Structure formats: C-alpha cells, structure tokens
Amino acid sequence: MNKKINLKLIKIYLIIFLIISTIYSFNEERKGFTLGFGFGTGCEFIHPRLIAGGRTAKGNKRINPSLLTDIEFGYNFNNKIEIALKVKGDWQLPYAEIIGININAVNIKYYFKNSFLPFLCDVSFGNSFWFYPFDSTWNKNYNGHGISFSTGIGYEIMKHFIIHLEYQFLNPGKTEIKYQYSISYYLDQRYIINAIRLTIFYMFY
Secondary structure (H helix, E strand, O other): OHHHHHHHHHHHHHHHHHHHHHHHHOOOOOOEEEEEEEEEEEEEEEEEEEEEOOEEEEOOOEEEEEEEEEEEEEEEOOOOEEEEEEEEEEEEOOOOOOOEEEEEEEEEEEEOOOOOOOEEEEEEEEEEEEEOOOOHHHHHHHOOEEEEEEEEEEEEEEOOEEEEEEEEEEOOEEEEEEEEOOEEEEEEEEEEEEEEEEEEEEEEO
C-alpha cells in the first residue's frame, strides 16, 4: 500500500513540476528553466586497456567518427549561470550494428553576456557506459561504467541556436574478480577515450 501511495505522489510531483516548468520555461528569456536538443558529429581516439593480476596490456589504438545526440534540461539563475542535467549519446559509425556510449552528466554553463548572441563556456561531470540497444546479452556481459568529463566553448549564432565545440574524456569499462587455480585476481577491461565533439543545439527558454 505504501509503495502505491509513494508512486502516486511521485507521479503527482512530476506532473506539477512539468506544469510549472512549462509555464516558466519558454518565455523568451534565458533566465528560468531551459530545454535543449543537440545533434552533431565527433571524432573519438580510443585506447583499449586490460589490467589482470597487476599487469597492464594495451590494445590497438583506433580512431572512430561518431554521430552525437544531446538532451539537456536545466535552470538559468541570472541569464549567465546555468546548471543542467545532460544525457549525451556518442554513436559509433564503423559498426554495422547500433552501438554507442551513453553519458549522464551534470553540466555547468556560463554565458559571458546577459544579452543574446553571447559566447559561453561549460564543464560537465558524470558517468559513461557502452550501450547496445538491441542486444541485452551484450550489455550484460560487456557493459561497464566509467567516469566522464568534458569542457567546451560555444556561441549563440542566432536566437535559440548554439554551436558548441568540446573536448570529452571517457573511460567506460568493467572490473571483475576472476578465479584461477583457487587464486582470485582483478580483471579490469576499460577503454580510455578522448573525443572532440561539434554540436548544434536548439534551446527552448
């Protein structure tokens, strides 16, 4: 019974939040709630790494082009400082199947001018993990989490439209405890990824 009541309360709070955010968000002023959608392209420098029993082995480095999708929801406090939650996807182009890296991050953005058409800079912190939407077995066996960090600059080329260039660091992977001949050891499979991303955003405010 308590779980059902809690779920109903959560739904009510979400509905109230969405109504309030809709009323106060999109009033043509940057201050207040914001919602953004981004699409772009990037280049990822991938360095596979395997640590087993205290020994490190590095795999073949590769460079992958990628398609980028970004969604962010945030709040601008004074037309300059904005904090947002971001969900970013980096979709690997060379694979025949759909495979990507999902990033969930907190983004802090600073606009250099109160007026429109300003420059901006931002920084994001969060987690990253490989994502294979059509193969749950692959996700279960190979998926692993890591950190994500990015920093970038942007410019509002026209009202609501922002072009954004950023550097991104990711290290998705997984750490397991393996057993061999009754001896346990750590096995860490990880990908060190440095990426350059160019994205165009449409921002609702």
